[in-house]
Amino acid sequence: MIDRQEFRRSFDEMGAALARRGIDTIDPDGPWGRARALDVRQRELKSQAEALQAERNRVSKLIGQKKSNGEDASAELAVMGEVSRQVKALESQAKEAEAAFNAVLMEIPNPLHESVPNGASEDDNVELRRWGVPREDEVPPHWDIGADLGILDFEAGATLAGSRFTVLKGAAARLERALMQFMLNTHVDEHGYEEVWVPAIVNRKTMTGTGQLPKFEDDLYKLEGEDAFLIPTAEVPVTNLYQDQILNAEILPIRHCAYTPCFRREAGSAGRDVRGMIRQHQFDKVELVHLTTTERALSDLETLTGHAEAILQALKLPYRLIELCGADVGFSAQKTYDLEVWLPSQQCYREISSCSSFGQFQGRRAGIRYREEGGKPQPVATLNGSGLAIGRCLVAILENGWQSDGSVMIPEVLRPYMGGMQQIV
């Protein structure tokens, strides 16, 4: 959520940062224009209500004093009936107006950080660097590699659950588990993260805190008969671990890593990546989450991204780092780097990690604040990034490790987790 004070003080500057996302900030009936109008109305009604509340409180106190002194208070009581009715009416109007203002605010995305490049679509994302040497020989798609080896079963996934579900067997199942272990161990032992294990079902409030709700309910799996949802990413429960808390500044930065399954309806991506396991309704991911100060947010984003890169490097998977342009940065983020891994069958790089700084946006929404010694509470800055998406990582290993005899070389760092297995045959 954007800051109300800043919204009033810097309406035009904020609007400009939002316009870079392609949002209409000129139209008075658009969200930006409506927010302004609703704020004015909300504040008017609130100050009217408050003035009358003050009167009510003053006279009520007087009545109490008179009564306890045995004096007559009937004159005051006579007028207060009406005053009280008016207070109630104004209170509920003010409440409604504030709720309306809030509802609009909740649907306004995070203004972009000034360093984010302009752009009209994902085609304008900026490549920052590449690592590793992509193989350019012909490699079959992972679904063929996996089917030939008998370790990926897409038909079984479809039978059990539908499209975009896959069953892993044998070496693939173990590889999935090995990747999870390797990633978590690396982040805990080498990067200093504290591991957490969290629920994969959360309530509406939690989902709202990180920004998935109210705007993106269609992307989520909702539980029948309950106001609860399957998480689309560990970001949601892990960040919200601290919802409505005031933290001591000394404990920042907080760095958590977590494995969770992730569930996405992929409502808007019909027809994209329908084959294989690039885009699944359920997938595994190890996530990195930082809670830090606003001053540190941007430099911590570099650190976090580096931790995700370290995994790719250890697995010796070629990748590139891109910075998302204004049109492509997600709703809650102020700045985002994507890591894209080389997929030889497609001869292109595909997203395998997304690392974002959210500034105070989520901290404000989720009520996560911190206090410097003697200072006032202020929202924490949050960051998160995949470290990494496990299913896509498995795909990359199958394709990059594929050999012309049909076998797949297992990256060295994973072999201890694979019972010493060097290749999948």
Added chain:
RNA sequence: GGAAGGGUGGCAGAGCGGCUGAAUGCACCGGUCUUGAAAACCGGCGAAGGUAACACUUCCGUGGGUUCAAAUCCCACCCCUUCCGCCA
């Protein structure tokens, strides 16, 4: 699912119609004392809006109601704890 108890400031915990934004203790901050520390003593110490600063307003799980006045009374809901049932 059934029964009972309970949700109050960073924590613990009183209050159960007006003098209560809230006793008390702990924690924390400042001071006195001390070579220093501890102890003791004195003072301060919730959040949000609002203001130049005050004033003022709101907040005692959430929502509604009664009343001139609600943390306190009434209704509904949510959550937690314990016991029983069920169960990995």
